[in-house]
Amino acid sequence: MTELVPIGLAAKAAGCKVQTVRYYEQIGILPEPVRTQGNQRLYSETDLQRLTFIRHARELGFPLPAIRDLLSLADDPKQSCEAADAIAHEQLEQVVRRITHLQALKQELEHMITRCSGGSIADCRVIEVLGDHSECISGRH
């Protein structure tokens, strides 16, 4: 008999909440696990690996549909690696795009903040800049 763990321990091992594990089962990316006589879920080592895979991918920002694709690739080891590689590249591009976007925001926020001299709202640069797009550093997004 291999070790079977209840949902609480499975969630803890994967670093997520109990509800999240049930949610993954509900949307069909985690298989329905074995149950006790009392109807409580018991997860096998394989189940835990799959859950860990999902959580790790989520932490890397992969959306669930992409993870679904990755899992079905992982389930079929004879398939080419290309598809998985493409998904990872797509995700990397997304991350790079988001970083670029956030760095522009950072610039603009810093610009806004340094111009605020700390008087009353009437001459607050933060409020003013927000109300006037022409004061943007980089123009329209």
Place this chain on the structure above:
Amino acid sequence: MTELVPIGLAAKAAGCKVQTVRYYEQIGILPEPVRTQGNQRLYSETDLQRLTFIRHARELGFPLPAIRDLLSLADDPKQSCEAADAIAHEQLEQVVRRITHLQALKQELEHMITRCSGGSIADCRVIEVLGDHSECISGRH
């Protein structure tokens, strides 16, 4: 008579969808505008300014509750600038935190991708790394 514009033009001017404008009214951060006899919304210059303010703040990543606060500050020009400044600083911190996080993700994705040699799934590094936390560059997040 000042220029009053229908919702479509207001949305276009602010760079958002018509539904978004109605949504802002619904949650109470845009006032109910004047209507035509036929019950269609007409926006004044003041309304447009407020909408632009909201959109600009949203583009900078401010959440709506923060924008609500900024607006009530902006509505009362005698108040101190401090509160607005604090909200902007908070937002800047958030952005910086997100950039840091995304840069770590970028590292890990790149690491994962460069190790993928392009064979079959059986020895795909992308799949493997996702399934095994110990291969992370930076350990647990």
Place this chain on the structure above:
DNA sequence: CTAATTGCTACAGTCACTGTAGGTTCAAGG
């Protein structure tokens, strides 16, 4: 005058969970 566009309300759906209510099961201590 008519057709196309734009507008209206009300509501459901998105993503990836998270929280809640009201109950049941399990493991440990007495």
Place this chain on the structure above:
DNA sequence: CCTTGAACCTACAGTGACTGTAGCAATTAG
């Protein structure tokens, strides 16, 4: 054996910030 308390169960509502849809009514251009 019994009880207590933690962990579990289902089912459903809520989050944020919109977005989409259905089924109409009003407006505008030709």
